[in-house]
Amino acid sequence: MAAIGAAVEQGRAGDAQGAREALAALWARVGAEGDALHRCSIAHYLADLQDEVVEELAWDERALDAVSTLSDERVRRFHDSLQVRAFLPSLYLNLADAHRRAGNRDEARPHLAAAVAGLDVLPDDAYGAMIRAGVENVRVALDEGSTARLVP
Template sequence: MDDQPTPDPTMTRIIEAVQVGQTGDPTRARQLLTALWDEIGASGDALHRCTLAHYLADLQDTPEVELVWDERALAAATDLTDERAQQHHHTLQVRGFLPSLHLNLADVHRRLRDTARARAHLTTARSLAEHLPTDQYGDLVRAGIQHVDQALAAGSTQRLDSRPATAG
């Protein structure tokens, strides 16, 4: 097998919209991704929903709205199978998404001052991250866990400089 993803026009559009946000136009990226969400709907392809919601969470102006998208991403991941993920890229496994999704939820609950839920999601993220490989992605998620843990311990509700949501 090669390392190239199987062509998926929706995933291509998602990636293009995310790149718009990364190059400095988060408002336009949010518009593009929201339009895609409206097209696929809340019961559409689980890979698309998970990916869209994950990135849309990062683009929100308030933690309350970010929480909605983070919860949608995790819910979509529960509907996602390895088989479907591997249709996009043969190396993807759902369990690889979960530490980052729980990390995002821990961070947003921390910013919303819901420390009990933040700690619960952080514990889950830490446990799931034990299964991540020692590579750039795994290291980024583990660093995000430490960063959110430190902010939680300090009682900080500020947005972190290195958003853990960019980990996955």
């Protein structure tokens, strides 16, 4: 998880290519059947680093697939306050947004609904506010028929 975090910070610092390479190397090391927390985390962050929405969707789907096999016991070994259900709003939001940007409005809506259904588990902090705002922004963009990338 430390290596994943370091790669994410590398991307946030402006080195998207380096972060993409580091996360791809970690994905290769973990493998498609490896630890679900690692797979979910790597795929979730790799999705955000893709240039093409089709590739982003593929990584978002890998993240959601990984979380389906993740247990609360496993995430609590990483941090005792975590629960798997709290991962879902962000994962579904990302899928909804990527489908929207790909022009797949009918596929975006159920993912957005799933994100909304999980908002109650999010904390009342900056992270929770960011996901709630993202849900609203994607909802508005979907209603307007926009496929443009949203500005954070």
